[in-house]
Amino acid sequence: MSGMSRIKEFNLPDLGEGLTEGEILTWLVKVGDTIELNQPIVEVETAKAAVEIPAKWAGKVQAIFHGEGTTVEVGTPIIAIDTDPGAGPVDTPSTTGAPAGDLPTPSAASLAAVEVAPTEGAVEPGLIGGPAPGGRTAVLVGYGPRTTAAKRRPRKGGVPPQAQAAPAPVQPAPEPVRPAPAPVVTPAASDRNGHGGATRGGLVLAKPPVRKLAKDLGVDLSTLTGSGPLGSITREDVQRAASGAPTAAEPLTVASPAAASFGADRERRIPVKGVRKLTAENMSRSAFTAPHVTEFLTVDVTRAMKALDRLRSRREWRDVRVSPLLLVAKAVLLAVKRHPMVNSSWAGDEIVVKEYVNLGIAAATERGLIVPNIKDAGRLTLRELADALTDLVQTAKAGKTSPADMSGGTLTITNVGVFGVDTGTPILPPGESAILAFGAVREMPWVHKGKVRPRQVTTLGLSFDHRIIDGELGSKFLRDVGDFLADPEAALLAWT
Template sequence: MTASTERFREFRMPDVGEGLTEAEILKWYVAVGDTVSDGQVVCEVETAKAAVELPIPFDGVVHELRFGEGTTVDVGTPIISVDTTPGAGPAEPEAAPAAPEPEAEPQGRQAVLVGYGAAPSSTKRRARKAPAESAPKAAYAAAVQAELNGHAAPAPAPVAPAAPAPAVVGPAGAGAERPLAKPPVRKLAKDLGIDLGAVTPTGPGGVVTRDDVHAAAQAVAEPAAPAVRPVQAVPAGAAASAGETRAGETRIPVKGVRKATAQAMVASAFTAPHVTEFITVDVTRTMKLVQKLKADPDMAGLRVNPLLIVAKALLVAIRRNPDVNAAWDEENQEIVRKDYVNLGIAAATPRGLIVPNIKDAQAKTLPELSKALADLVSTAREGRTSPADMSGGTVTITNVGVFGVDTGTPILNPGESAILAVGAIKLQPWVHKGEVKPRHVTTLALSFDHRLVDGELGSKVLADTAAVLEQPKRLLTWG
């Protein structure tokens, strides 16, 4: 192991949960030249399940950010390089851009988040170019030292990767020298599609700086938003081939949570044989109970709504019909019945649909369940739901009624046995005690995996849930 390898340590993209293979860098909290300490959060990444903040497991000074914001990186790939001995003087020009050999972390100090575990990486390191031999070493070393001392401007988020920067060429003819620039600046120029040979350097010894690259980029055009592909209109009447965009169309890359949701729904729909049953129920008494609970001192400060009672009703139905709380083990051809209920709640967020779950929901009192629901919703809206919170669900509720929808045919969350859709609660004419009266009515839809839940069992779960909502006093007699 060389001295350079010992000095510069790399933090690799960890597996932040459940065998994920890649993550997108959403935001850097540090820049080149910043001092970092063990446990400090250096960036936020989005996986296929959630946004997660990554702490770095060692001290030092940021030497290089390997990828810009908006870049998707494979697990195991180095994303940041840290100089662990910044007082040792300038790094050798040839050593700075060279990729260090993989270095084993000390036992218990691997670059992973607490509770997630490390995933072995087979990612191949991208070859990196060494500085040109013709570059004056003194100027290059001074530039690297300035980077380490924090004199360079922090690296802003680059836009979506454009076409690779053209090869640097000088005036016509052979012998043109390669422009002087540090590796992070070269990468920035490549990301922005800027030819370093066309950039006017302002750094010491004719070194191209970050500011020089950004000035060149602004002179060419304003950066485009990374999330949307530019529209390249197809002439009217012409047939658009795959990948082409007609005038008036916008293409949005499918990645992160949306991509994972799409893949999971396709896998679920074409793996588990879905059956959906419906029931329309008078929930007037449930609505009255909600109002009474809001005034109950034991529920003070807690959010009380119909969804809370629906969740409790479903938990009672599962308790009466425990075989529904199971999973299908395809590999071993077994049905795995579970004594715990991890109740999933489908939540629409800016990043897409996610389904965090309340662990051991069957053991919670009504106030505890109310608090758990409130925490789950607020965390999801803030984009802070952890991968662990979305793993291990057994049964899910999706409240389509908040959108004014009467009902639907929900698709199972992969690995779960059932999902209950709750429709909008509306005043409707209803026969009550032999007379037509306006009553609060809703429609429930239960989809279940017919491999492990037959029609009788599914019907009992749905009917019991409806019965509790119609007569909430059953929470006492059945619960």
């Protein structure tokens, strides 16, 4: 097998649900490892979940292109695999154990050794490096950096995965190259001290469109300090220089007496990405699209708590996690059967009423709020529903919820009571018409049979889309949920 066909690049695959990028959380392999077909090689966080991606080929890891904490677009190469390592060595630089910044320059043969797997759509060429043999121009890792700065996590030590440089493929030069040859630049050849800088090996790092813009505006790129990845010069850098504004190397500062006490050194900036970014976008879109109405109902759930105790004591339920949320979920599912319009969505000129309930359960995780759902929950028995809730919560806490588990929800419950909160006014998940907030169960004085007694009490909050659900329907639905929780056994006998 030739070097051209045995070394293959594996691109970040399409993870579905319209996701266009993912952040590399953890590499599960390293350069030199022998891997099997479908072996998990990397854990990637998308805007919906963290997923493990399996290898497309068996073989030996030849190179890793992006380090942990880097956000990568779908279709971008992330790893190179030698699919026939027994055929002998390939002419590629060995990077295992090499210190960052001291990696060897790939040879002309190694530049041609990597076969790029086909992807949909064209990819913009990367930064221009020195001229390669044969009148072709080498680029940084085939595709160049993103237009936004790569986001990285601090590492405890050792060589970062991005230092395990790959042989860079060659592409036709999009513009005439400089007359003086210069070495090809790899990601590891950046300034070892972590500083940016607009040049590497005597060359200005800038993409062809940026070079053209600088030429049109009369800006000398060699005089600029880039603010882009690897110190590359961006369009904004050129435009600032043309307008006479301070460059990235000359930030505008304003003296302030309070600067010493309230400066940037006492601020912490957290990038908005992944699950939190998607949640923010969804909540903003929902809040300003669907007209929300929220109603509240306080319920005596003493009988429900006693019913749970009796359920836990049954032999066949002793290994099942039984919580108040189980009864709330059952109450919602039964109330939907009595009021189907609550389980619907607005589709512009029509209302889509679902005959199935994909019951969403809002879950707080380390990566932010996610809402996985139990598919067709209305068909489950009480025991099956309990098992499904347990599995959903454990999977979410482990960060293993898949994008499919968070898609297609029709109605949601958010259990704010676990935080000791009485209730809230939840925002609808996009595409749903109702969400129920379940508050904390507290012992409170309550009038029961004409006397004030200590009772177990909770407050429910129902937010709904007023385009679909009017006040009467929302009130009836919430009242039915409350009636079930007030006396589950009586409601089961009356409704089923």
